[in-house]
Amino acid sequence: ALVKLPHAPLDGISRVRFAPSSSNNLLLVSSWDAHVRLYDVTAGRLTGLHKHSLAVLDCAFLQDANRFLAVGLDQCVVACDFQTHQEFPIGMHDGPIRCVEYHHPTQQIFTASWDRTLRAWDMRQPQRPLQHAALGAKAFCMDTNDDKVLVGCSDRRVHIFDVRSMAVPVEKRESTLKHQIRTLKASTDGKSFASGSVEGRVALEFIDPEEDTRSHYAFKCHRTKGAGPDEETIHAVNALAYHPLHGTFATGGSDGGVSIWDGYAKKRLWRMDPFGTSVSSLCFSPDGSRLAIGVSYTFDCGEIVPAPANELVIREVSDAEMMPKTRK
Numbered sequence: 280a281l282v283k284l285p286h287a288p289l290d291g292i293s294r295v296r297f298a299p300s301s302s303n304n305l306l307l308v309s310s311w312d313a314h315v316r317l318y319d320v321t322a323g324r325l326t327g328l329h330k331h332s333l334a335v336l337d338c339a340f341l342q343d344a345n346r347f348l349a350v351g352l353d354q355c356v357v358a359c360d361f362q363t364h365q366e367f368p369i370g371m372h373d374g375p376i377r378c379v380e381y382h383h384p385t386q387q388i389f390t391a392s393w394d395r396t397l398r399a400w401d402m403r404q405p406q407r408p409l410q411h412a413a414l415g416a417k418a419f420c421m422d423t424n425d426d427k428v429l430v431g432c433s434d435r436r437v438h439i440f441d442v443r444s445m446a447v448p449v450e451k452r453e454s455t456l457k458h459q460i461r462t463l464k465a466s467t468d469g470k471s472f473a474s475g476s477v478e479g480r481v482a483l484e485f486i487d488p489e490e491d492t493r494s495h496y497a498f499k500c501h502r503t504k505g506a507g508p509d510e511e512t513i514h515a516v517n518a519l520a521y522h523p524l525h526g527t528f529a530t531g532g533s534d535g536g537v538s539i540w541d542g543y544a545k546k547r548l549w550r551m552d553p554f555g556t557s558v559s560s561l562c563f564s565p566d567g568s569r570l571a572i573g574v575s576y577t578f579d580c581g582e583i584v585p586a587p588a589n590e591l592v593i594r595e596v597s598d599a600e601m602m603p604k605t606r607k
Contacts, residue, residue, distance in 0.1 A: 475516025
């Protein structure tokens with residue numbers, strides 16, 4: 280069943296993210312309209328709204344669902360509280376900040392920017408980064424697992440860092456994808472990561488270099504057939520999300536499509552009927568019972584007047600739908 284949340288953002292949806300708590304019903308949403316919103320998915324209502332000075336490009340919950348981080352065009356990292364409406368400045372970059380992650384195991388806040396740096400912050404000692412790494416290229420996407428930070432950059436490289444020592448990357452890996460990386464996610468088991476490109480392709484790569492040489496691969500997706508037998512329209516892959524229990528993953532594209540994949544079996548499990556415009560962000564709830572979908576035009580064809588409406592859609596998913604195929 281699909282549920283549409285009310286009061287969707289008025290401009291592009293940059294991120295949808297479920298709270299890490301077991302309630303599975305709080306959804307954080309950042310937007311180019313300079314607001315971060317909090318929704319109670321079970322009740323189907325907007326419960327929090329926080330205004331920023333400029334477009335918000337990413338957001339993340341802190342330890343609990345009351346406080347969150349927001350980053351964007353204002354170049355600031357701030358922690359905010361929906362209940363008190365207070366803002367705590369944590370740090371700055373020298374350019375717009377594209378990505379933020381709160382790393383639960385070390386309680387560090389990681390931010391990656393168009394200023395070509397990755398920085399780590401501690402809430403208790405704001406204003407000065409704990410760690411700082413030069414990327415040499417603009418950051419476009421980022422994710423963490425228990426002990427690594429992965430950053431996808433404009434040079435089509437994935438920069439892999441150890442969370443405790445960022446001075447030198449563990450590896451700067453040329454992506455298997457030959458076009459700009461849009462999205463990147465670490466797998467549930469911590470062994471691999473998936474990335475998606477503007478050229479309708481997803482790569483599955485392994486963190487261990489030997490296993491990667493043996494097992495990495497890429498596949499085409501989010502492409503629509505044209506009039507002729509060999510004609511197809513290629514759409515960007517904008518979003519990825521791993522299922523927290525089963526390790527299968529979802530992709531969202533500029534074709535408005537959402538597909539579910541078993542990466543290790545190299546199979547598509549199912550796909551949804553496409554939405555009217557691009558899927559810009561995806562996130563599974565912590566128990567894996569819900570998939571949040573940000574439907575929002577990603578300007579692949581420039582300005583469209585009138586702009587397609589933004590939608591926040593929740594799809595209930597069953598275990599049976601998300602289970603990997605039985606391995607031969």
